[in-house]
Amino acid sequence: MLWVDKYRPKSLDKVLVHQDIAENLKKLVTEQDCPHLLFYGPSGSGKKTLIMALLRQMFGASADKVKVENKNWKIDAGTRTIDVELTTLSSTHHVELNPSDAGFQDRYVVQEIIKEMAKNRPIDTKGKKGFKVLVLNEVDKLSREAQHSLRRTMEKYSASCRLILCCNSSSKVTEAVRSRCLNMRISSPTEEEIVKVLEFIGKKEGLQLPPGFASRIAQQSNRSLRRAILSFETCRVQQYPFTSNQAIPPMDWEEYVSEIALSILKEQSPKRLFEVRGKLYELLVNCIPPDIILKRLLYELLKKLDSELKHEISHWAAYYQHRLRLGQKAIFHLEAFVAKFMSIYKGFLIETFG
Amino acid sequence: MGKVKRSSAIVISSSDDEEDKDFILKTNSSYSKSVPVRRTRKRVNRTPLSDSRSRVFQDSNADGFDVIKRFCEDFDQGFPQFKASSGSRRNTGLWVDKYKPTSLEELAVQRKKVDEVKTWFEERLRTSVKNSYSNVLLVSGHAGVGKSATVYAVASNLGAQVHEWNTPTPTIWQEHLHNSNSGIRYTSKMDEFESFVERIRKYGLSSMTRTSPSSIILLIDDLPVVNGKFAYGRLHRCLHLLLRSVHLPTALLINDYGKSDSAEYNTRYWEELQLSLLNAGACKVTFNPITVNSIRRTLSKICRYEQFEVGDEQIDLIAKASGGDIRSAITSLQYFCLKPFPVNSQSFSKSSVTHPEEDMDKNNHLNGGICLPFGRDETLSLFHALGKFLHNKRESGILSEPDRNAILLKDKFVRLPFKMDAPEIVLCQAHGQTRAIADFLHENVLDFVNEDAIDDAWSVSSYLSDADFLLGTLGGTLTRNFEAENIIQSAAASIAVRGVLFGNAHAVTSRWHAIRKPKLWQAEQSLRHNKCQMVSEWNSIHSSSKLCKFSVIATEFNPALNWLGYKVTKDSESQQVSTAVNNGEDDCFDNDTCDDEIEDW
Numbered sequence: 001m002l003w004v005d006k007y008r009p010k011s012l013d014k015v016l017v018h019q020d021i022a023e024n025l026k027k028l029v030t031e032q033d034c035p036h037l038l039f040y041g042p043s044g045s046g047k048k049t050l051i052m053a054l055l056r057q058m059f060g061a062s063a064d065k066v067k068v069e070n071k072n073w074k075i076d077a078g079t080r081t082i083d084v085e086l087t088t089l090s091s092t093h094h095v096e097l098n099p100s101d102a103g104f105q106d107r108y109v110v111q112e113i114i115k116e117m118a119k120n121r122p123i124d125t126k127g128k129k130g131f132k133v134l135v136l137n138e139v140d141k142l143s144r145e146a147q148h149s150l151r152r153t154m155e156k157y158s159a160s161c162r163l164i165l166c167c168n169s170s171s172k173v174t175e176a177v178r179s180r181c182l183n184m185r186i187s188s189p190t191e192e193e194i195v196k197v198l199e200f201i202g203k204k205e206g207l208q209l210p211p212g213f214a215s216r217i218a219q220q221s222n223r224s225l226r227r228a229i230l231s232f233e234t235c236r237v238q239q240y241p242f243t244s245n246q247a248i249p250p251m252d253w254e255e256y257v258s259e260i261a262l263s264i265l266k267e268q269s270p271k272r273l274f275e276v277r278g279k280l281y282e283l284l285v286n287c288i289p290p291d292i293i294l295k296r297l298l299y300e301l302l303k304k305l306d307s308e309l310k311h312e313i314s315h316w317a318a319y320y321q322h323r324l325r326l327g328q329k330a331i332f333h334l335e336a337f338v339a340k341f342m343s344i345y346k347g348f349l350i351e352t353f354g
Numbered sequence: 355m356g357k358v359k360r361s362s363a364i365v366i367s368s369s370d371d372e373e374d375k376d377f378i379l380k381t382n383s384s385y386s387k388s389v390p391v392r393r394t395r396k397r398v399n400r401t402p403l404s405d406s407r408s409r410v411f412q413d414s415n416a417d418g419f420d421v422i423k424r425f426c427e428d429f430d431q432g433f434p435q436f437k438a439s440s441g442s443r444r445n446t447g448l449w450v451d452k453y454k455p456t457s458l459e460e461l462a463v464q465r466k467k468v469d470e471v472k473t474w475f476e477e478r479l480r481t482s483v484k485n486s487y488s489n490v491l492l493v494s495g496h497a498g499v500g501k502s503a504t505v506y507a508v509a510s511n512l513g514a515q516v517h518e519w520n521t522p523t524p525t526i527w528q529e530h531l532h533n534s535n536s537g538i539r540y541t542s543k544m545d546e547f548e549s550f551v552e553r554i555r556k557y558g559l560s561s562m563t564r565t566s567p568s569s570i571i572l573l574i575d576d577l578p579v580v581n582g583k584f585a586y587g588r589l590h591r592c593l594h595l596l597l598r599s600v601h602l603p604t605a606l607l608i609n610d611y612g613k614s615d616s617a618e619y620n621t622r623y624w625e626e627l628q629l630s631l632l633n634a635g636a637c638k639v640t641f642n643p644i645t646v647n648s649i650r651r652t653l654s655k656i657c658r659y660e661q662f663e664v665g666d667e668q669i670d671l672i673a674k675a676s677g678g679d680i681r682s683a684i685t686s687l688q689y690f691c692l693k694p695f696p697v698n699s700q701s702f703s704k705s706s707v708t709h710p711e712e713d714m715d716k717n718n719h720l721n722g723g724i725c726l727p728f729g730r731d732e733t734l735s736l737f738h739a740l741g742k743f744l745h746n747k748r749e750s751g752i753l754s755e756p757d758r759n760a761i762l763l764k765d766k767f768v769r770l771p772f773k774m775d776a777p778e779i780v781l782c783q784a785h786g787q788t789r790a791i792a793d794f795l796h797e798n799v800l801d802f803v804n805e806d807a808i809d810d811a812w813s814v815s816s817y818l819s820d821a822d823f824l825l826g827t828l829g830g831t832l833t834r835n836f837e838a839e840n841i842i843q844s845a846a847a848s849i850a851v852r853g854v855l856f857g858n859a860h861a862v863t864s865r866w867h868a869i870r871k872p873k874l875w876q877a878e879q880s881l882r883h884n885k886c887q888m889v890s891e892w893n894s895i896h897s898s899s900k901l902c903k904f905s906v907i908a909t910e911f912n913p914a915l916n917w918l919g920y921k922v923t924k925d926s927e928s929q930q931v932s933t934a935v936n937n938g939e940d941d942c943f944d945n946d947t948c949d950d951e952i953e954d955w
Contacts, residue, residue: 002914043906068893087893226906230914237918251913270803270811277800281877287885287908323819328826331874332796336819339812346808 003233004226007201012053016197017189017225018046025050025184029057033131036154036163038139038178040170041186044224047166050186051135054164058133059093066091075108084109094133100141107146110136114153117161132161139165140172151176188223191215197225198232207236210244220248253288254296261300268342268349273335280334290330294321294337301341309348316340449688450681453656455503458511462648462680463500463641470639471605472508478603479512479569490597492631494608495641498679501607502575504641514569517602519550519576543578544585548592555599572604586623590630597634606636643678646670652680653687662691737869739784740794743851744802744869746861747773769856777851778844788847792821793872795854801867804860817853821846888912 009015012022028034037054039047055063066089075082084105089096095117102109117132142150151174154163165181167173189197198214217235221228234249235242260279263272283293298317302310320337327333455461461468474491493501509516525533530540554572578589596604608628632638650673657664664687672690676683748770774780781791796818803811824846892907 002911002918044910087889224910227910230910234914234918251909252916253909253913268808269805270800270808271805273808273811273815274800278873281873285877285880285884287881287888287905289905289908292905292909320819323823326826327819327822329793329822329874331877332792332815332819332822335796336812336815339808339815342808343812 003201004229007204008049009053010056012057015053016200017193018050018186021184021186022050025054026057029054034162036181037184038165038170038173038181039184039186040167042188043168044226045186045188046225047186051164051166055094055133063091063093073109073112075112082108094135096135098137099146100138106142107149110146110150111153114157114161133164134161135164135166137166140167140169147174147177151180154180189225191218191223194218194221194225194228198228201229201232208241210242212244213242217248253283253286256283257293257296258300261297264301264338264342265304268346273339273342276338277331277335280331284330290324290334291321294324294334306348309344312344313341449656450684453684455507456510458507461500461504461507462644462652463504467639467641468504471504472511474637475508475512475571475603479514489600489602490604490606490636492606492608492628492636492638493641494628494638496643496678497609498681499641499644500680501641502573505571505573505605509571512569514571516571516573519574544588547578551592551596555595570602572602574604575607590627593631594634597631597636644680646673649673649676649680649683653683656684656687660691664691736784736786739780739786740869742774742780743777743795743854744798746802746855746858749773769859777855778848781847781851788843789825791847792818792825792850793874795850797872797874798869799854799858802861803858804862807860810857810859814854814857817857818850821850821853824849
């Protein structure tokens with residue numbers, strides 16, 4: 001088992017980061033019926049961990065007994081029936097799923113599942129009607145229509161089920177949905193917190209950590225706890241005992257992106273642009289999401305850029321990231337960004353060096 | 355045509371009668387001389403004999419003629435002007451059938467080609483039945499260039515009898531149900547063709563004809579339509595068998611869509627087929643499109659027979675618009691003459707008074723020939739259109755003095771005028787899908803951008819990004835507004851194409867380029883595959899733990915797992931993956947056709 005899973009805190013009492021939030025959540029659940037919740041924050045900050053711990057707090061150990069199934073829904077949409085297949089993770093008390101996997105049929109999924117859950121409500125020991133919890137991941141990837149239908153169903157079935165929404169950016173969730181939820185902002189853990197967690201794991205595993213080693217991992221992790229733990233484990237596999245100047249293995253795709261950045265900086269021509277396109281395809285084919293590529297590429301480019309240009313380049317990166325979201329084919333926009341960068345950078349080079 | 359002086363109606367009818375008689379005589383003589391009995395008729399309304407007869411007995415009410423006459427009366431009532439101009443003439447049937455050439459002289463096909471066909475048939479008919487060389491002649495050419503007409507005319511000239519492969523009528527579903535209830539098994543057209551070929555090979559035509567098989571020409575006009583590799587293979591085998599063992603001189607007519615019709619998907623099959631048949635020893639005659647002059651001549655002749663006064667310009671226009679397709683030219687003429695067109699005596703004097711319509715037509719013709727009420731729209735292949743866009747041909751030299759009305763542009767926005775139609779018209783002719791066009795342009799445009807002009811590359815890719823953005827707004831909604839979608843689609847296409855044309859300001863001097871198929875398609879396909887595989891692998895490892903975003907898996911877990919040396923057993927999910935791949939393939943295009951190469955247009 002990966003350390004990420006092994007050392008995932010199982011209850012709200014045991015969390016190492018976001019202890020205050022955990023405390024609040026605990027109070028919320030024990031004192032009263034909990035409202036709908038919206039967890040948002042960057043990846044690797046501990047949203048899912050908190051959610052799992054919260055579920056356990058609510059339902060006890062039975063929340064751990066989950067099963068994965070590929071569910072098929074037949075949805076009657078006016079003139080035709082739509083078949084939707086989704087992987088769900090469910091226990092007796094909750095269902096978890098990624099509705100955005102259903103593509104543009106996501107709104108049917110949302111409606112249908114909530115309806116179905118509302119139909120068979122569990123009855124708890126006191127004979128009181130309990131509620132089920134529906135965990136929806138990646139709510140920000142839902143289409144606008146799905147979010148609207150989510151809103152309506154939330155209101156209609158609020159008596160019988162609670163929603164826990166989870167996403168990276170709340171700005172992509174409609175205002176209506178946000179206002180119906182208790183928003184929980186889960187920030188990235190600070191480097192100190194990450195170091196604390198790493199040291200905790202090191203102690204549990206009985207490892208000798210040279211001074212400064214944990215903080216180096218934390219620095220490289222981009223403030224993602226998951227990443228930090230993963231690279232900690234890879235370091236352990238790579239070389240033990242640790243040395244303080246041990247190289248931390250980078251992610252392969254990140255290396256590839258920095259390669260791309262170098263080749264962009266080396267030459268700016270349509271031919272090079274074409275080569276870059278090929279490399280971008282390579283990344284995309286390996287399932288690296290385009291916006292992450294763009295972000296990383298910008299990061300790599302900014303490292304080697306004159307401060308004069310940074311502002312402009314960042315502007316264009318933002319512009320094309322927006323385009324990326326609106327458009328259909330990522331490569332068009334990624335390439336447009338690269339072309340724009342080349343064009344600006346070449347102009348700059350000619351201006352300064354003649 | 356215009357020469358006929360019309361002093362009174364009586365004079366005209368007499369002169370016409372003479373001509374009619376000539377015509378009938380001619381046709382009759384050719385019939386009596388050669389006696390080509392058409393045992394099979396492909397089209398129902400190909401009735402030349404009854405036509406000519408109806409002309410002869412125009413006063414005596416022969417049976418069967420009544421119907422036609424009544425029909426024509428209705429027709430005339432519908433077009434009072436037409437009636438006035440044509441007087442008591444009736445208009446029986448289509449002119450295409452009525453004026454079907456029956457002798458070699460009447461053919462509008464190139465003399466040389468006709469002779470080629472004729473000599474080939476002569477040789478085959480003269481020599482003994484068992485000769486060493488093959489008995490199949492491939493006649494290829496565009497639709498309506500007179501392939502079958504030539505064969506018939508040659509046959510009648512040589513006094514041979516044409517036996518045509520009788521294309522079975524398509525079976526409709528109800529019919530099929532009825533048949534299967536009554537125990538008749540459905541046979542595909544391919545099966546029927548195969549058995550026909552088999553019969554021909556084994557028994558010749560003796561089983562089907564009562565006349566002596568001295569001079570029979572076998573005509574296969576309609577090859578069964580094949581779809582897919584398997585059916586193609588069958589047709590291929592079948593034709594090769596025919597080629598090897600047929601004893602009768604056989605003409606195989608092949609419609610040559612290839613160059614003009616990009617919509618025709620399996621043209622490549624036909625080309626391959628032709629090639630392999632040629633290699634197997636068949637002869638081939640390719641018919642060129644009929645020249646404008648001969649179409650014009652034919653049309654004038656028809657006008658003369660039909661007593662319509664149609665101006666030279668109009669005939670010229672029809673002839674040009676038909677694009678070498680005489681069938682469509684004649685039909686256009688007939689349609690044209692149907693129009694309530696004021697044929698009054700004043701306009702006969704000399705066509706100094708041109709009709710306003712005609713002028714309009716002419717202008718339209720100059721504007722690209724797409725607004726004519728008749729004639730064929732020009733089609734372009736997708737590659738031709740892409741080539742036009744990518745090569746970005748413009749007028750050379752300095753810009754002419756700008757109009758005072760024109761908007762003044764900064765120098766950097768000024769481009770030389772196109773050396774082609776407006777991009778939208780070209781798009782229209784190529785009838786490509788916006789998405790595909792954008793993908794193709796995206797894939798190939800960088801080859802055409804000057805090596806130093808990275809700015810151009812940016813502006814091109816920014817326009818393509820705009821186009822993609824527009825197309826992206828289409829997806830994701832279920833309540834579809836088709837009207838809006840259409841507009842968005844065409845706007846996106848226009849932006850993509852014009853963006854490419856405008857952005858590529860310093861196009862490289864044209865040289866030979868191959869157009870690649872978009873790598874994007876392949877990338878998307880493998881992305882889908884990888885994604886499915888990754889998710890299923892992930893689920894199999896952590897079967898009970900949790901759902902995870904695939905992006906997290908891809909960016910964080912997998913690299914780490916690679917380092918940790920995790921090896922995943924793939925047996926369990928291999929099946930799942932393969933189904934996923936199949937799904938992926940379904941909505942991918944068959945990319946084979948896209949590997950064509952184009953030269954500098």
